[in-house]
Amino acid sequence: MLDPVQILAIVVSALLLLLVLELVRRRLLGEEYAMVWILGAVGLLALSVWRGALDTVARWLGVLYGPALLLLLLGFFVFIALLFFSVVVSRQRVQIDRLIEDIAILEARLRDHGEDEHGSRSVTE
């Protein structure tokens, strides 16, 4: 028999999973970045459905109070997610810088080209 807290945990986890899928469907969240959230939501759902799992793992690790392990796992997950997104942001920063440089170089080359053309026209005129 499921108790109210477990039902709430299952419903919230399922909603979170559906929210991620819906964001991907609407193309508001890219597939490559959705994976980390899908993994998190599935993990949460698994722990909600299989309630004994948390206590079993906690006992195995020597953690006396099961929910403390949940907090620890949550902390790890947030840390990994933030690190993952920092990598993404860093990569995009490099790409943006490169594009800014490329635009400036292309503009200068166009200017050089225009000056060359103008110069050669003046000579022939």
Next chain:
Amino acid sequence: MKTIAVIPARNEAANLRMVVDGIRELYPSLDILVVDDASTDGTSDLLPDLGVRWLSLAQRIGVGGAIRAGLRYARGLGFEVALRLDGDGQHLPEHLDRLLRPIESGDADAVVGSRFKTPSGYHAPLGRRIVHRALAVCLSQLTQQPVTDPTSGFWAFGPRSLQVLGDHYPKGYSEPELLLFMCRNNLTVVEVPVEMRQRHAGRSSLTLLRASLALARTALAMIVVPLRTTVVRKRHA
């Protein structure tokens, strides 16, 4: 060797004409490239009247990115040597010859002008002197060569450096990281003594916060740059 002077500039409208005129006076035929790092003080309006080549960056990407863009553009135009001077008038054009000599003789891939190699009239606040000294000691140890002015922005890059730095010039206020990068990639850096002035007008973009961040970044670079894979193959004798 086909040479160009690259001047990164951020809000240097008050200094740029003096810097360009100073170079022109001594080296009338030297190509000059100004890289405007999204200035907000009208620097970009000034550029067409200076008679120089210029790049206008649409967004601010920092002095390192500005130099990288400049070197890449210079490389594309077939330049073999790039001189890098600040846009604030600190670097004296009369020393450009000293920077070029080791490159032309083939003794260096890059040359850096040092204020502290021999006693000069340059005076910095005590705090900055202490940081300079500490950085110099650390970088000398890490690069296994004497480094006396780790934050000097007065450089000359030879053909090998120009090829590599057009893609890999470090970001931000990056001179110490640049020294580490050059050493890691077996590019020879030689220091020559120079004198520098204080900035002519305006304020440096290096605020206390930026200086602290740059220092933290340098500390990290000291750990990771020597461990990175090289981008230049070792030169064979």
